[in-house]
Amino acid sequence: MADPSPSPYLPADVVRPWPDGAPAPAGTSQATDGPVQGRDDRTDLLLAWGAGADAVDDLALARSLWDQSGAPAERLVLNRSLALLLSGEPAEGLRVLADGGFDDVPADGPRCLEHVNALACQAALGDPAAFSRLLGCGASVPPAGRGAYTYALALAAERLGHLTVADEAWRALAIDHRAETPLVLSRFVGGWVASRRPEDGVTRAMQGAAIIRSATPRPWHDPVVLERAIDVLQRRGDPAGAAMLAAGVQRTSPSSTALGDVVARVRPHVRRAAMVVPYSVAAVLCLAGLPGMVMAFCLVMVSHQYWRVVPELSREDEKAWRGIEQLRFDQRHDRAADGRTQVRGLVVLGALLGLVAGVTLAAAVTDLTDGSQSDAALLLQLGAWLLGLVGLPVLGAFGGQRILRVRGVRALRAREAAEDRARLADASACRCWGTVAFTGLVAGAYAQTHLHPVGDVAPPVAPAGRSAGTVLVCPLSGIRWLATATESGRSALLLRGTPPAAVAPAPAVPGTGGYL
Numbered sequence: 001m002a003d004p005s006p007s008p009y010l011p012a013d014v015v016r017p018w019p020d021g022a023p024a025p026a027g028t029s030q031a032t033d034g035p036v037q038g039r040d041d042r043t044d045l046l047l048a049w050g051a052g053a054d055a056v057d058d059l060a061l062a063r064s065l066w067d068q069s070g071a072p073a074e075r076l077v078l079n080r081s082l083a084l085l086l087s088g089e090p091a092e093g094l095r096v097l098a099d100g101g102f103d104d105v106p107a108d109g110p111r112c113l114e115h116v117n118a119l120a121c122q123a124a125l126g127d128p129a130a131f132s133r134l135l136g137c138g139a140s141v142p143p144a145g146r147g148a149y150t151y152a153l154a155l156a157a158e159r160l161g162h163l164t165v166a167d168e169a170w171r172a173l174a175i176d177h178r179a180e181t182p183l184v185l186s187r188f189v190g191g192w193v194a195s196r197r198p199e200d201g202v203t204r205a206m207q208g209a210a211i212i213r214s215a216t217p218r219p220w221h222d223p224v225v226l227e228r229a230i231d232v233l234q235r236r237g238d239p240a241g242a243a244m245l246a247a248g249v250q251r252t253s254p255s256s257t258a259l260g261d262v263v264a265r266v267r268p269h270v271r272r273a274a275m276v277v278p279y280s281v282a283a284v285l286c287l288a289g290l291p292g293m294v295m296a297f298c299l300v301m302v303s304h305q306y307w308r309v310v311p312e313l314s315r316e317d318e319k320a321w322r323g324i325e326q327l328r329f330d331q332r333h334d335r336a337a338d339g340r341t342q343v344r345g346l347v348v349l350g351a352l353l354g355l356v357a358g359v360t361l362a363a364a365v366t367d368l369t370d371g372s373q374s375d376a377a378l379l380l381q382l383g384a385w386l387l388g389l390v391g392l393p394v395l396g397a398f399g400g401q402r403i404l405r406v407r408g409v410r411a412l413r414a415r416e417a418a419e420d421r422a423r424l425a426d427a428s429a430c431r432c433w434g435t436v437a438f439t440g441l442v443a444g445a446y447a448q449t450h451l452h453p454v455g456d457v458a459p460p461v462a463p464a465g466r467s468a469g470t471v472l473v474c475p476l477s478g479i480r481w482l483a484t485a486t487e488s489g490r491s492a493l494l495l496r497g498t499p500p501a502a503v504a505p506a507p508a509v510p511g512t513g514g515y516l
Contacts, residue, residue, distance in 0.1 A: 044501070049460070049482045049496075050065035056437045056486075057179075059087050059183075060466075062083055081118075090125050104118075105118050116137065117148075123156035124155060131162070150172050167188075167194075171192070185211060185215055185225050186228030189225070201320035202244075202323050202324060205245050209245060212225045216440045219259055222486070222491045223249070223258055224487075226245070230265075233245065240321065243321055246265075268312055269310070278300055281296075351397040351400070355389070355396070358388025361392070362388035365380060365384035427448075430474060432477040432479040438493070439493055443493055443494035451473060453470065454472060457471045460482070466487075481494055
C-alpha cells in the first residue's frame with residue numbers, strides 16, 4: 001500500500017492513501033493494524049485470490065472472485081472500475097464509480113485514482129475534454145499510482161483512436177513497469193509492429209517475436225500472447241504485420257501444434273505457380289549447358305524481383321515476409337538462421353551421394369538404350385538424366401535435412417528438460433512472502449513440490465467456460481493458494497490467498513487465582 005501521508009490530490013483535512021488494489025491482510029482492515037473480531041475469513045481469501053488474478057490481468061476470473069467475496073462495494077470501486085475499463089466496458093466502469101461517488105471529478109483535477117479512472121471511462125466513451133484532462137494530470141500522479149494511471153491512459157487512448165499515445169503507454173507498462181502479462185505484451189508488440197516503416201518491417205517483426213518468445217508461458221507451450229497480438233494487428237487493419245509477426249515467432253521457436261495452428265490462421269495465400277514455374281523452366285534451361293544455366297539464373301532473379309508471390313501484401317511487406325519465411329530454426333543450437341545460406345554437412349553429403357547415384361543410374365540407362373533410336377528410348381534417357389541430375393540430389397539433400405531435424409529435435413528436448421530442471425530446482429522453496437501469482441511451468445512445479453491439498457476450504461465457483469480450481473496450502477506459512485488454469489486453458493495458474501484468520505484468545509475467567 002502507498003504511504004498514507006497527505007497527498008496533493010486530497011484536501012488538507014482528508015488523509016487517504018492512493019489505493020494500490022491489494023486487499024488487506026487477513027484479520028485486518030484498511031484502517032487498523034490489529035485483529036478485527038468477527039471478520040469473514042472467506043471474504044479475505046477470495047479478495048486475495050482476486051488480487052492475484054488482477055495482477056496477471058485475468059480480468060474475468062478477478063471479477064468472479066470479487067463478486068463471490070461479498071466485500072462491501074466501496075472497498076472494490078477502484079479495482080472493479082479499472083477491470084471493467086480493461087474489459088471494454090467503460091460505461092459499466094463509470095456506473096461503479098458513480099455508485100461510490102467518484103464520477104464527478106473536481107475542476108482542479110483528480111484527487112485519487114478513482115477520479116483518474118472516471119476521466120478514463122469518460123474519455124473511452126468519446127469525451128475528448130476528459131481525455132485532455134487525463135493527459136494533463138499524468139505528471140502529478142504519485143509514483144504508487146503510476147501503473148494504474150498508465151493502464152487507464154492506454155485504454156482511453158486506444159478507444160479514442162489516439163494510437164500513438166496508446167502504443168507509448170503500453171510500452172511504458174511492459175518496459176518501465178514490467179507488467180509482462182498477455183494483455184500488456186500483446187498490445188505493446190501489436191503496436192510496435194503496426195508502427196513499422198517500410199525499411200524496418202523485418203526488424204520490428206523479429207523484435208516483437210523475441211519479446212513473445214521470452215514471455216511466460218513460452219509460445220510453443222501456450223501461444224496466448226501471439227494470438228492476442230495478432231488480434232490487435234487485425235483490428236488495426238494490418239494483416240501483413242500479423243503474418244510477419246506470426247512467421248517470426250514460428251521461425252525462431254521450436255515447433256508445436258498449438259503454435260502451428262495460430263500461424264496457419266494468418267499465413268497469407270501464396271501463388272504456387274509464381275514459385276514453381278520459374279524454377280521448373282530454369283531446370284529445363286540448365287540442360288542446355290552453360291548458356292542455359294546463365295539464362296536460368298537470370299530468369300530466377302527476375303521472377304523473384306517482379307513476379308508477385310503474395311499479391312494481397314504490399315511489395316515491401318511481401319519482401320519482408322518472404323525474408324522471415326526463409327529463416328529456419330536451428331533446434332540443436334537454439335537459434336534461427338537463414339535457410340538460403342545455411343550449409344550443413346549432412347545436407348551437402350546427401351546431395352552429393354544422390355548426384356553420384358543419379359549420374360551412375362543415368363549412365364547405365366544410356367548404355368542399355370544406346371543402340372535404339374526409338375522415341376521411347378530417347379524419352380527414357382532424358383528422364384533418367386533428369387532424375388539423376390535433379391531428382392536424386394534433391395532427395396538426398398532432403399534425407400540429410402531430415403536426419404538433422406530428428407537429431408535437432410532430440411537435442412532440443414534434452415536441453416529444454418535440463419533448463420526446466422534448473423529453472424524449477426527451487427520450486428520447493430517457499431515463495432509465499434513475495435509472489436501473488438505464478439503461471440506456466442513454475443505454477444505447476446510449485447503446486448506439486450511445495451503445496452499440499454486442503455480439505456476444509458471449498459474452491460470458488462469458476463467463471464463460465466473455466467475449469468474448477470483446487471485449494472492448496474503452504475505447510476510453512478499456512479497461506480492458501482488457488483490452483484486453476486489461465487484463460488486460454490493451456491497453462492497452469494496459481495493465486496496466493498491468505499492464512500486462516502487468527503482465533504481470538506478466550507477471555508479470562510475471573511477467579512481467586514488459586515487462593516482461598
